[in-house]
Amino acid sequence: MTILASAFGRWRKWQPTLRVETLALIASLYFSLAFNGLFWKSWLAGRSFAQADTWLFAACLFVALTALHFILLCLVLNRWTAKPLLGLLIVVTAFAAYYMSTFTVFLDPSMLRNVLRTDVKEAGELFSVGMLPHLFFYALLPLLLLFRIRLRRDSFRRAVLVRLLSIFLALLVVAGSLLLIFKDLAPLMRNNKEIRYLITPGNYLYSLARVLGADASAATRPREPVGLDAVKAESWQQRKKPVLFVIVVGETARAANWGLSGYTRQTTPELAQLDVVNFSQVTSCGTNTEVSLPCMFSVYGRRKYDDDKIRNSESLLNILDRVGMKVIWRDNQSGCKGVCTGVEEHKLGNSKVSEWCDGDRCLDEILLHGLDGILADSKGNLVLVLHQLGNHGPAYFKRYPPAFRKFEPVCETADLAKCSREAVVNTYDNALLYTDHMLAQTIAFLKRQDGKFDTAMIYLSDHGESLGESGLYLHGVPYSIAPKVQVEVPMVMWFSPGFAASFSLDKGCLKQRSGLPASHDNLFHTVLGLLDVRTGVYERSMDLSATCRP
Ligand SMILES: [Zn+2]
Numbered sequence: 450m451t452i453l454a455s456a457f458g459r460w461r462k463w464q465p466t467l468r469v470e471t472l473a474l475i476a477s478l479y480f481s482l483a484f485n486g487l488f489w490k491s492w493l494a495g496r497s498f499a500q501a502d503t504w505l506f507a508a509c510l511f512v513a514l515t516a517l518h519f520i521l522l523c524l525v526l527n528r529w530t531a532k533p534l535l536g537l538l539i540v541v542t543a544f545a546a547y548y549m550s551t552f553t554v555f556l557d558p559s560m561l562r563n564v565l566r567t568d569v570k571e572a573g574e575l576f577s578v579g580m581l582p583h584l585f586f587y588a589l590l591p592l593l594l595l596f597r598i599r600l601r602r603d604s605f606r607r608a609v610l611v612r613l614l615s616i617f618l619a620l621l622v623v624a625g626s627l628l629l630i631f632k633d634l635a636p637l638m639r640n641n642k643e644i645r646y647l648i649t650p651g652n653y654l655y656s657l658a659r660v661l662g663a664d665a666s667a668a669t670r671p672r673e674p675v676g677l678d679a680v681k682a683e684s685w686q687q688r689k690k691p692v693l694f695v696i697v698v699g700e701t702a703r704a705a706n707w708g709l710s711g712y713t714r715q716t717t718p719e720l721a722q723l724d725v726v727n728f729s730q731v732t733s734c735g736t737n738t739e740v741s742l743p744c745m746f747s748v749y750g751r752r753k754y755d756d757d758k759i760r761n762s763e764s765l766l767n768i769l770d771r772v773g774m775k776v777i778w779r780d781n782q783s784g785c786k787g788v789c790t791g792v793e794e795h796k797l798g799n800s801k802v803s804e805w806c807d808g809d810r811c812l813d814e815i816l817l818h819g820l821d822g823i824l825a826d827s828k829g830n831l832v833l834v835l836h837q838l839g840n841h842g843p844a845y846f847k848r849y850p851p852a853f854r855k856f857e858p859v860c861e862t863a864d865l866a867k868c869s870r871e872a873v874v875n876t877y878d879n880a881l882l883y884t885d886h887m888l889a890q891t892i893a894f895l896k897r898q899d900g901k902f903d904t905a906m907i908y909l910s911d912h913g914e915s916l917g918e919s920g921l922y923l924h925g926v927p928y929s930i931a932p933k934v935q936v937e938v939p940m941v942m943w944f945s946p947g948f949a950a951s952f953s954l955d956k957g958c959l960k961q962r963s964g965l966p967a968s969h970d971n972l973f974h975t976v977l978g979l980l981d982v983r984t985g986v987y988e989r990s991m992d993l994s995a996t997c998r999p
Contacts, residue, residue: 466599469531470615473522474515476535480650481515483587484546487553488514488647492637506633509626516619516626518651523616527608528600536592542650543588547580551866552843552922553915555646558663559756560925561656563739568783570798570810574844579864643927667761672790675748676768679977679984688951692774692830693902694980695891696909697816698742699884700782700839701924703913704731704937706878708885714856716881719889720941726956726963728940728993733912734969736935737925741911741969742786748986750970764788765973766834772982774830777823779816781838789834798838812850813837813887817894824898831902835891839884842914842923845876849883870917877916892943903948905979909972910938940967952981958997967993 467475492510496503526534548554556564603611627634638645646652704710708717709727720727734744734751746764749755770776770792778789780796797815800806805815816835824831840848843863856875860868868876888908895904913935915921924935942959949956971993977984978992989995 460597464597464599466601468601468603468611469526469528470523470611472531472535472598472600473519473526476522476538477515477518479539479591480518480542481511484542484649485514485647486546487549488644488649491641491644491647502633506630509630512626513623514648516622517648520616520619520623521651521654523612523619528602531600532595532598535595538650539591539595540588541653543584544580545653546587546649547583548575549647549649551864553920554923554925555643555927556649556652556656557643557646557927558656558659559735559737559740559927560646561653562660563737563925565657565660566739566783566786568798571783571841574847574863577862577864579862579867641930643930646927663757663760667757670761673758673762674767675763676771676984676986679768679772679982679986681772682981682983684952684981688903690901690903690947690951691828692948692951692980693824693895693898693904694774694830694832694976695895695904695906696832696834696976697888697891697906698745698834698836699908699910699939700738700837700841701912701914702840702881702884702910702939703934704729704939705913705934706874706881707939708881709941710939714878716878717885718882719885723889723892723943724956725892726942726944726959728942728963728967730964730966731909731938731940732966732968733910733936733938736912736928736931738783738911739786740928742788745909745911745969745972746788748973750973750991751968752970760787763791765976766792766832768977768982768984768986769832769980774832774980775827776832776834778834778836780836781811781813781816782836782841785834785836810838810847812848813839813884814890816887817890820894824901837884837887839910840877840880840914842877845873845880848880853879853883853886855879855882865917865922873916877914888941895943895945899945899947903951904945905948906941906943907972907976908939908941909969910940912936913938952979953999954979954994955997959994962993962997 493503493507496506498504545556549556554560706712706714706716708715709720710729715721733741734754735741743759743764744750744754746766747759747762749759766776766778766789776792778785778792778794780794781798784796785794798811800811800815800818801808802811802815802818805812805818816837838848843865846859846861856878858872859876859879860872862868865873891906895906898904912924914924915932915934918932918934921932926932926935928936944954944956948954971991974988974991975993977987978989978994978998
C-alpha cells in the first residue's frame with residue numbers, strides 16, 4: 450500500500466513545464482510513431498531495409514511527416530487551446546487509426562463525407578470491445594500524461610517570435626527532407642496519389658476542411674435543374690393502366706457473391722425461380738454510399754464525374770416527378786443523400802413494427818410494409834425507390850432473420866478480424882440470401898397489383914465489399930485503386946407481362962444485352978427509356994433497353 454501511495458504521490462508532484470512548441474513537437478512525434486502504421490507500410494512497400502537508401506528515404510519521410518504535423522499544430526495551439534485540442538485530436542486519431550488498420554480505409558474527402566453522414570446506429574455498430582485495449586494504450590495513457598503538463602507563460606512578443614521562428618524552421622526542415630528524397634518521392638506520388646490519405650491525422654483534418662468548404666458553398670446556391678423539357682411520349686395516351694415502377698437501391702452487395710452471376714454458392718435461390726433479367730457485369734460509380742447514390746441517379750455519372758455538380762443538380766427522380774409521376778423514396782438506411790430532395794421521403798429505419806424491427810434497426814422487408822395503403826391512395830403512376838440496409842457491415846449477422854442462417858459457422862461480431870474468413874463470408878452470404886428473399890417478395894407484391902398496374906422492378910447495389918481479400922475489409926477504398934470486389938455489383942430487372950406489352954419491351958433481347966458490361970451510369974437513361982420519357986438529356990446509347998424497344 451505504501452509503495453502505491455508513494456508512487457501516486459510522486460505522480461501528483463510530477464508536473465513538467467513545457468513550451469507549447471515543445472508539446473506540439475512531442476505530439477507530432479507521437480502521431481508519426483503511433484498512428485501511421487498503414488502509411489509506413491504503403492510508402493515503404495517493395496523496399497529492402499538491406500539498402501542504405503531505404504533508410505535515408507524512411508528517415509526523411511519521418512522527419513517531413515513529423516514537421517508537417519508540427520506546423521499544423523503550431524497554427525492552432527496556444528496556451529489555452531493546446532490541451533483540449535490535443536486531447537480531442539488524440540482520441541479521434543486513436544479511433545481513426547484503429548479503423549484504418551483494422552479495415553484498411555483511406556480517409557479521403559469522400560470517405561469522410563460518408564463518415565459524417567453516418568447515423569448513430571451505424572457508428573454504434575462499428576464500436577467493438579476489441580478496440581478497448583487499443584484505446585487504453587493509444588488514447589487514455591497519452592491523455593493522462595498530457596494533463597500533467599504545465600505550459601510555460603511568455604510575454605506576448607516573445608511567444609509570437611518563438612512561434613514564427615518554429616514554423617519557419619519546420620518549413621525549412623520539410624523542404625530539405627523532401628528535396629533529399631525527391632527522386633524517389635515524385636514517381637511514388639504520381640502513380641499512387643491516394644496514399645497521401647494515409648498521413649494521419651492530417652488526412653482526416655484536410656478531408657474535413659474540404660467537405661465543410663464544399664457543403665458551405667453548395668448551401669448558398671439553388672440546385673441546377675435537369676431535364677426541364679421532359680414530357681411523357683405519345684405512347685402514354687394509349688396506356689390502359691397506370692404504371693408502378695420500383696427501384697430497389699441495394700447496399701454493399703457485391704457481384705462476386707451473387708448467385709445469379711455465377712457464384713459457386715446459390716445466394717439467390719428465390720430470384721433464380723423467377724423470370725428476371727440479371728446483368729452480370731455491372732460496375733458502380735463509387736465505393737461508398739455517399740458517392741454512388743447521388744451519382745447513379747444523376748445525368749453526369751462516372752463518365753463525367755464531378756462531385757460538386759452531381760450534388761448540386763436535380764436527379765432522375767425530379768424529372769419523373771416533373772412528368773407527373775408520384776415519386777416516393779422509402780428508406781431503411783441513412784437517407785437518400787440528396788437524391789430525393791423535392792419528392793416525398795419515408796424514413797422507415799426507426800419504425801416500431803415488431804415483425805421487422807427490434808427497436809433499434811429494421812429488416813429490409815419493412816420497406817414493403819404499408820405499401821397496400823399507399824397504392825390504395827394513389828391515383829396515377831407511381832415510382833417507388835426502396836433503399837435497403839442490405840449487407841451493411843461490419844455487423845452482417847444483424848442483417849437477416851434466423852431463418853436465413855443457412856451458411857455456417859457465422860461471425861457474430863463486428864470485429865471481423867476476430868472471425869475466420871470462412872465465417873465472415875458465410876455471414877455475408879446469409880445477408881445476401883435475405884436480399885434475394887426481399888426482392889422476391891417485392892416481385893410477388895408487384896404481381897398482386899396486376900389487375901390495377903403495369904409493374905416493373907430494377908434492383909441495383911450501390912457498391913461492393915471486401916471480405917478480407919489482401920487484408921481489406923468493408924469498402925470505401927479510393928475509386929482509382931479500389932479492388933474489383935468493391936466496384937462490381939449485381940443488377941436485376943423484372944417486368945410484368947403487362948408492362949412489357951404496354952411498352953413493347955422485348956425481354957429476350959434485354960436478356961442478351963445483360964451479359965455485356967454495364968454500369969451505374971446506365972440507370973438514369975435506362976429508366977427514362979423504359980418509362981418512355983422524352984427529354985434532351987436522355988442519351989439513347991446509355992439506355993440498356995434502347996435496342997429492345999421499337
Ligand atoms: Zn453503401
